[in-house]
Amino acid sequence: MEAAALAHAEHHGPPPANRSSRVDPQVLGMLLFIISEVMVFGAFFTAYFFIRVVQGDHWFPVDGKDLPKVIAGFNTVILVSSSFTMHWALEGAKRGNRMALQAGILTTFLLGFTFLFIQVNEYVHIGFAPHDFAQGSIFYGLTGLHGAHVFIGLTLLLFTNIRAFRGHFTPQEHRGVEVPGIYWHFVDIMWIVVFTTVYIL
DSSP: OHHHHHHHHHOOSSOOOOOOSSSOHHHHHHHHHHHHHHHHHHHHHHHHHHHHHHHTTOSSSBTTBOOOHHHHHHHHHHHHHHHHHHHHHHHHHHHTOHHHHHHHHHHHHHHHHHHHHHHHHHHHHSSOOTTTOHHHHHHHHHHHHHHHHHHHHHHHHHHHHHHHHTTOOOSSOOHHHHHHHHHHHHHHHHHHHHIIIIIIO
C-alpha cells in the first residue's frame, strides 16, 4: 500500500495513453494511411470512369496510339511476384531466418525497382503526352500516381534492407519489416486494379 502511494506521488503529468493489445500502433497507423490513399486513388478512378462514359467506346486506341498491354502484363507479373518475396522476408524475420529475410527483402526491392524502370521506359516510348488528349491525362495520372507510391515503397524497402543486413530484426521485433510489407502489398493490389481497369477493360 505504501509502495503504491509512493509511486503515485512520484508520477507527474497525465496518465499513460490507453493502448489496445489487438492492433500495434505502427500497424494501425499504416492501415489508416492506406485508407486515405485509397480515397486519393478513388478520385482518380472517378475521373477515369467519367472519361469512359463521355467517350464511350473511344478509350484506346486514340489517334492511332494504343497502350502497351503486353509490357504492362509482364510488369504486373513482376510486381505480383514481389508480394511473395515480401511475404518470404517477413516469415524469415518471424522465424529468425536471417538468410531468408535478407534474400526476400533484397529481391523485393530489386523487383520493385525493375517495375518502376519499365514503367518509366514505357512513358518514354508510348508516343503520347498527358496533354495530347483527355485519355492520356487520365492514363498518366493513374499510372503516375501509382508509380509515385512504388517510389515511396522502394524508399521504405531501402531502409528495411539496410536494417536487415545490419541484423536489426528478430522474431520478437520485426515491425520494421511488417509495416513496409503492408504498404507494399497495398501498392501491388492497387496496381492490379489499375492494370485491369486501364489496360484491359
